[in-house]
Amino acid sequence: MNAAPARHRVKYTQAMAKDAVRVFVWRRVVVAEKGLWTVAALLLALVLFHVARGDRDWWVGALGVVVLLPPLLLIGVWRAHYRNTVGRFRAMPVPEAVFVFEQDALAIESGVGSMRIPWSSLSEVWERPDYWMLFTGTAQFFTLPIADLSEDDLAWLRDRLQAGRSVQAVPD
Known part of the structure; x- marks a missing residue:
């Protein structure tokens, strides 16, 4: 799959945030x-x-x-x-975000702000059953809920993330 998937609306839960911590x-x-x-x-x-x-x-x-x-x-x-x-x-007006998987970056928009992160800025990925933890530093991460992403989207994302960084499945 060469083309990046389009915009993806994902939903967060408090349980997900607590589990990530x-x-x-x-x-x-x-x-x-x-x-x-x-x-x-x-x-x-x-x-x-x-x-x-x-x-x-x-x-x-x-x-x-x-x-x-x-x-x-x-x-x-x-x-x-x-x-x-x-x-x-808790600061999110609606516990949702929009992720856009671009060729050179990951764009994120939510009720608390937006940012664009070049793929090269992501150093590590921990794959959890319901979400992924994407690291921009040893102690800096954000979560990507994956329940609403298709298998094709996840495969494209894995391919993009595997170049030059640690991608680990993290069991419970």
Whole structure:
């Protein structure tokens, strides 16, 4: 298929927005940072060991504070993305957008604004069952609901997106 599909009206749901945040935080902060969580677990074990022995030195308290940093990071990332993603959904007068798949860019129009993103600006795609997460940076993404797109449209879009970027099916 050479010609880009025409305009596509898609519908968003709050559940979709919340799920995108959950998936992002799980994959980027938990799964991708296994080393951080391993070190935090080991430090927690060390702190608990010393507290059980009755050690109350300043460094035990300092390690206890360090152990809290990864969970605080998780909460901070989740909160920022939740407020951004779900907040943007709630700000939409009508939870719909129009996507136009052009040859050189993806154009998006909704009740909260419009933008045109060159295909080359998309770095990564996570395919979910009801929507795709399209990344413009490591921590910047937007969702594309796919329920109203035909198989031909999805095939054209996959072909366009696979050139030079990571496209991954992301299971539940």
